[in-house]
Amino acid sequence: MPTQSAIDLAFLDEMPANFALHFLNRVKATPDAEAFRYPVVGSTAPDGGEEWKSLTWKEASDQASRLAAGLVSLGLELEQRVGIASTTRYEWILADLAVMLAGGATTTVYPTTNVEDTAYILGDAECRFVFAEDDGQLAKIAEKAADLPEIVKVITFDGATDGERVIGLDDLAAIGDKYLADHPDLIEETAAKITADHLATLVYTSGTTGRPKGVRLLHRAWVYEGEAVRVRGDVLGPDDLQFLWLPMSHVFGKVLLSIQIACGFPTAIDGRMDKIVDNLSIVKPTFMGAAPRIFEKVHSRIVMMTEADGGIKKKLFDAAFANGIARDRLLREGKPVPAKMALQHAVLDKLVLSKVRDRFGGRVRFFISGSAPLNRDIAEWFRAAGILIMEGYGSTENAAGAAVGTLEENKLGTVGKAFPGSEVKIGDNDELLIRGPHVMPGYHNLPEETAKALDAEGWYHTGDKASIDDEGYITITGRIKELFKTSGGKYVAPPAIESKFAALCPYASQFLVFGANRNFVSALITLDPESITAWGASHGLEGKSYEEIVTSPQVRELIGGYVDELNAGLNRWETIKKWEILEHDLTVERGELTPSLKVKRNVVEEREQARIDAFYAGS
Structure with missing residues (x-):
């Protein structure tokens, strides 16, 4: 693979002018290659699981072109906005491709966004059309219909239609078929009109403070993203297989679509988070993108399962990862691996580490981590297992x-x-x-x-x-606005401390550090409901509520041990002197997390101000 300095930048002048051409070029290059596959929810395959449907690039293009023609027939013009309010599924990508081919601009709405913010985004963007996943999304739009006069049609994936303002995907495709019969060159002619500087997407940031902000991203941006990865050499190619579950309302999901089109690999799509682990063993992908929280949860679950097994299994597990981490460090430093260590690794890899890889389907070449910092210890743990996590920014x-x-x-x-x-x-x-x-x-x-x-x-x-x-x-x-200085004049970077705790404590959900202009650092902790409930069931707390478990003396002692372990690796001025476990985990519904699961630190701090102040009372 070429080094950064050796890459020929001629690709910048040779890129397709817009995302529509970016996609159409891929279709022309590999029309019969697999592009997408997705589970048919509710179906049953011979093995008892769900049936997966596969489409070629040509088939996906034909479907998207019909929908694009339908949008144009209904009056969509260049750069006019089209909202998509849905979870990640094939239809989301199909709708986005249709908008691109029609010359419109996709506007993203997280499916968890509340009624007020949904109406604000669609109204601020002046959306002419909206793709709505189901009756739940339709209800949000209907409730604020009077505030959204610009919307001409709502196209639903699974919701109820009325034949007038709300129609289905098949209805839109039928409209497109009629229009294409009279305008057979519509898609190519529209693609030729779109310039690199035309608006492609209006992505609303989930906003840790205040109203969401619409970010205007041009066609050149998305084409560049895909091409910039393609020219880096053998990172990704047509023989790869991506598993995509990330929210397509987030730019991380959209950029992976652009990279897929540039490199030509197929993508298996299923946005159901509770199906991620099962799907990895079914799909057997070569790579996947995810936020650090996913890697933290997987690490925690495997560690907890091993601790529950105990005995020889735990000893082998600990030995395998100690050996793997030590070996990987030597390799990174360019030093030889001693023969004894290499032999031990071969045995432990077969007994332990290969089983970890199998949990991800057994074919993963690497993961891509983005949207937040990845803890170094988590990265080293995965590398020891033979799974590289490439961190992006x-x-x-x-x-x-x-x-x-x-x-x-x-x-x-x-x-x-x-x-x-x-x-x-x-x-x-x-x-x-x-x-x-x-x-x-x-x-x-x-x-x-x-x-x-x-x-x-x-x-x-x-x-x-x-x-x-x-x-x-x-x-x-870390974020500059999140860094703070103690009253003693020492700077503290909360994200670094918070990620360290996530790597140490398999029961942690959130760990929030405070102490700006105070004389010591404190923390608020929330625990993962599933993992702490499982721990409680085996420690005399079976049948207790989440609140009863997390406020129990047993859990206080358990978490205290992890805080002590954390403090042992911190600078003196960073150590956590006082901390409390909140009686509830943070959620999107309570307004403490953004739809992309980032913590709204200011919201939590405001709601828990009395508790934080109590840490410092008398100090």
Whole structure:
């Protein structure tokens, strides 16, 4: 694989002008290759599981073209917005492709978004059409219909239709068929009209503070993202198979679609989070993208299962990972692996580590981690098992991908190097700045916010504290606004401490660090309902409620041990002096998490202010 400096940047001038051509070029190149597969919910395959349906690039293109023609027939014009309110499923991608082929601009709405914010997003974007997954999403739109006069039609995947304002996918396809009969060259003619600077998507950030902001992302951004990964060599190719469960309302999901189109591999799609582990063994993917929380949960579950087994199984498990981590460190440092260690590894890999890989289908070449920092200990644990996690970095404002590690250029603790053809530098206060084809032109209807984020030279100010080493590897410390200074003048980076606790404690859900302008650091902790309930059942708390379990002396003692272990590895001024376990986990419904599961720290702090103040009473 070529190094960053050796990559020919001619691809920047040779990229397709827009996402529609990006997709159509793929269809022409490999029409009969598999593009997508998805489970037919409610069906039964011969093995007792769900049946999976597969489509070629040509079949997916034909379906998307019919829907695109239907949208054009109903009056959709270039850059007009089309909302999609749905979980991740094949129909979401089909709708997005249809919007791209019709020259419209997809507007994303998380399926968990409440009625008020759903109406705000669709109204602020001035959506002309909306794809709504089911009756639940339809009800949100219907409740605010008077506030959404711009909407011409709502197209539902599974909901009830009325034949007028609300129609189904088949209805839209039938309208498209009639239009294509009279305009057979519609798709190609429309694609030719779309420029690189036309609006492709309006992605609303889930917003840890205030109203969601619409990020305007152009066609050039999405095409560039896919092409920038393709030219890096053997990272991904047509022989790979992706498993996609990520929310397509988030840019992480959309960028993986662009990369898929550029590289030509098939994708298996199922957004049901409770099916992820089962699906991995069914699909047997070669790679998958996920947020760190998924890797933390998998790590915790495997560790807890091993602890429950105890005995020789646990001893072998611990020995295998101790050996694997030590071996991997030697390999990373370019040092030889001693013969005894190599022999032990061969045995322990067969007995233990291969079984861990099998839980992910047995064919995973690597995972891609993004949307939040990945804890180094978690990364090392997976590497010891023979599974590489390539950490990436980006934001909605730069179409998700700004930097990522590769198979050859992968330095633990960093997010890799910047995408070829883009620029990065460190600005004031060690803030990471980004410039390139993937950076937004601005926020929708928010000129003052745009001026804060983009400077006159086109640099996007990320708000992240970072460093770049001599080889170009980027290390992210955390959000600048989340870093704080104690009253003793010491800086603390909460994300680093919080991720360390997640790696140590298999029962943790959230660990929030506080202490700005205080004389010590404190923390609020929430526990994962499933794992702590299972622990409680085997420790005399069976049948107790979640609140009863997490407030019990037994759990206090259990978590206290992990806090002590955490403190042993922290600087003196970072150690957690006081902490409490909240009686409930944080949720989207309670407004404590964004739809992309980021913590709304300010909301939690405001609601728990009395408890936090009590930590410091008399100090």
